[in-house]
Structure formats: structure tokens, C-alpha cells
Amino acid sequence: MPELPEVEVVRGGLVDHVVGRRIAAAAITGTRVARRHEAGPLDLAARLTDATVLSADRRGKYLWLVIQTPDDDPHALVVHLGMSGQLLVEEAGAPREKHLHAAFDFDDDGPQLRFVDQRTFGGLALTELVPDRWPGSTHTHGVPVPVEHIGPDPLEPAYDQPAVVRALKRRHTAIKRALLDQGLVSGVGNIYADEALWRAQVNPLRETSALTKPALGRVLDHATEVMREALGQGGTSFDALYVNINGASGYFDRSLHAYGREGQPCNRCGTPIRREAFMNRSSHYCPRCQPRPRVRRAITDLSRR
DNA sequence: AACCGGCCCTGACTGC
DNA sequence: TGCAGTCAGGGCCGGT
Numbered sequence: 001m002p003e004l005p006e007v008e009v010v011r012g013g014l015v016d017h018v019v020g021r022r023i024a025a026a027a028i029t030g031t032r033v034a035r036r037h038e039a040g041p042l043d044l045a046a047r048l049t050d051a052t053v054l055s056a057d058r059r060g061k062y063l064w065l066v067i068q069t070p071d072d073d074p075h076a077l078v079v080h081l082g083m084s085g086q087l088l089v090e091e092a093g094a095p096r097e098k099h100l101h102a103a104f105d106f107d108d109d110g111p112q113l114r115f116v117d118q119r120t121f122g123g124l125a126l127t128e129l130v131p132d133r134w135p136g137s138t139h140t141h142g143v144p145v146p147v148e149h150i151g152p153d154p155l156e157p158a159y160d161q162p163a164v165v166r167a168l169k170r171r172h173t174a175i176k177r178a179l180l181d182q183g184l185v186s187g188v189g190n191i192y193a194d195e196a197l198w199r200a201q202v203n204p205l206r207e208t209s210a211l212t213k214p215a216l217g218r219v220l221d222h223a224t225e226v227m228r229e230a231l232g233q234g235g236t237s238f239d240a241l242y243v244n245i246n247g248a249s250g251y252f253d254r255s256l257h258a259y260g261r262e263g264q265p266c267n268r269c270g271t272p273i274r275r276e277a278f279m280n281r282s283s284h285y286c287p288r289c290q291p292r293p294r295v296r297r298a299i300t301d302l303s304r305r
Numbered sequence: 306a307a308c309c310g311g312c313c314c315t316g317a318c319t320g321c
Numbered sequence: 322t323g324c325a326g327t328c329a330g331g332g333c334c335g336g337t
């Protein structure tokens with residue numbers, strides 16, 4: 001499941017293998033992959049033809065190629081990998097993958113760029129670039145319109161952790177839901193949210209406004225740290241012609257303390273890790289190190305009156 | 306306005 | 322063996 005570290009690995013692959021090349025032909029299969037491109041798949045393919053890739057950029061889990069056509073301003077080809085999306089760099093003659101949705105040929109006759117996605121939660125869209133509203137932004141071409149509402153991720157200079165802590169203090173929602181809200185801080189998905197909360201010893205259901213600012217800071221510090229560690233390991237595991245999202249699989253095996261460990265002993269205290277349904281997902285936590293919040297007194301009192 | 310739940314999608318797995 | 326049901330979850334959308 002691509003979260004920030006996996007998407008960053010893919011971005012690095014695009015920098016190495018795609019940036020600087022000119023698209024000669026784009027083939028989009030079906031309509032679902034381009035559902036966020038309002039003008040449809042044929043328009044998307046047509047407008048990418050003869051476009052030169054200027055850069056590969058990322059914020060959180062959003063990835064985009066800045067492309068330049070001869071008679072237009074730079075635009076963004078936004079790529080979201082969703083749950084199962086992959087970008088592959090392969091020879092044009094390579095067998096078609098079962099869930100191949102898009103293929104790009106380049107005018108240097110080098111390898112193709114392909115978008116493969118089994119579950120098509122991901123997709124492609126060509127959008128305008130707008131100035132980034134966050135101070136300290138390093139996105140020199142701006143950000144795509146669909147990324148405007150996405151908060152900076154912890155690995156970019158525009159990330160302002162004290163500001164995020166202040167925003168969390170004003171929220172009245174569970175800390176895990178807040179971590180998964182990409183508008184506040186981006187890049188954290190279900191796996192790293194569970195890991196960060198385990199490391200910080202905070203229950204996923206704790207109210208953000210009820211946590212102290214130092215505790216909120218610790219949660220964010222751990223989220224940042226766990227993603228940095230995953231990136232450090234994931235970045236070593238793809239070869240030259242294969243830009244893969246699965247760089248973190250080895251990391252999962254060795255380093256996860258909470259996610260996917262239901263019933264196994266907590267690595268701090270030995271208590272079996274518990275899994276609970278939350279937001280149509282699962283939360284994994286140690287019931288001893290991360291005790292459930294007490295009854296929400298204010299809400300309970302109100303309901304009794 | 307903030308918050309929350311439902312939905313999309315397909316392959317792997319489980320239980321009868 | 323086959324088949325129905327469940328699970329995985331990022332992001333968007335609509336209801337409260």
C-alpha cells in the first residue's frame with residue numbers, strides 16, 4: 001500500500017528514467033483510470049502527445065509530472081497510486097500486464113512508462129498548476145489543482161509542525177482520523193498511522209483536543225521518523241528498469257510493531273496486539289501501552305442532561 | 306463548518 | 322471442489 005515513502009521511491013525512479021524525455025504517444029485503456037480527468041481519456045492522451053517531462057514532484061501521496069507542450073503553459077500529469085497502482089519503466093515489447101491502464105511512448109524510442117493498477121483506486125489527470133499557498137514551498141512550478149487542499153508532508157520544507165499541532169488542538173476528532181486527513185499533514189496512511197501511534201503510546205481513539213501539545217508533537221515526530229526509516233530501506237530495492245511501489249515490503253516484515261500484528265506480543269510489554277475496526281479500516285494497537293480513552297466526559301455529561 | 310460514514314474496486318482468503 | 326462472504330484502504334462525496 002503506497003504511503004509517502006513508497007511514493008517517494010517511485011518519484012525517484014521517474015527522475016532517473018522519465019524526466020527530460022518527450023512523450024511521442026499516450027495510450028489510455030478504459031475510462032476509469034482517467035475518471036478525474038474531466039475531459040476524458042481521449043483528451044488526456046491527445047494533450048500528452050509531444051509533451052516534454054520537466055520534472056517529477058510529490059506532496060504526500062500525490063505524485064505529478066510537470067509537462068511542457070510547445071504552445072501552452074506547463075501542466076501537471078497527476079498520478080495517484082491509490083491502493084495498488086504501479087508505475088513501470090519497461091521495453092515497449094514487454095508483455096502487457098493484466099491491469100495495464102496507460103502506456104507512454106517517448107520519442108527517443110527508449111523504454112515505455114506504464115501505469116498498472118489492479119484495483120483502480122488510483123488514476124491519472126492532466127490539470128493546471130497553481131501557486132503553492134504554503135510558505136517555504138519548494139515546488140517551483142506550483143502545485144496541481146487537486147493538490148491545493150493537501151497539506152505539506154513531513155519531509156518537505158513547507159511542513160510546519162507547530163502549526164499542525166495548533167490545528168490538531170482545535171480539532172474534535174480521533175487522533176488517528178486526524179493523521180489520515182491529508183489536508184492537515186499529508187503522506188500518512190493506515191500502516192504508518194498505526195506505527196506512529198504505537199511508538200508514541202497513544203490510543204488511536206484519543207481526541208486530538210484532549211492530547212497535550214507535547215504529546216501531539218511526539219505523535220508527529222514518530223510519524224515523520226517511521227516514514228524516514230521506511231524510505232531509507234525502500235529506496236534500495238528497485239532496479240534500473242522497474243519503478244516499483246513495493247519497495248517497503250521488506251521493511252514491513254522486519255520493522256512493524258503494530259500493523260498486521262493482531263494477537264502477536266507487543267514488542268514493548270508482551271501484551272497481545274489488538275485489532276479493531278475503525279473508519280472502514282483496521283486499527284492495530286497495544287491495549288496496555290496505548291490504553292483506550294476514558295468515556296468522553298463532556299459529551300457524556302451533555303447527553304445525560 | 307466540522308465531522309463522519311458509505312462507497313468504489315478486485316484478488317486473496319475463509320468457511321461451509 | 323465450488324461458491325458466497327469478508328477483508329484490504331485512499332480519497333471523494335453527501336448527509337447531519
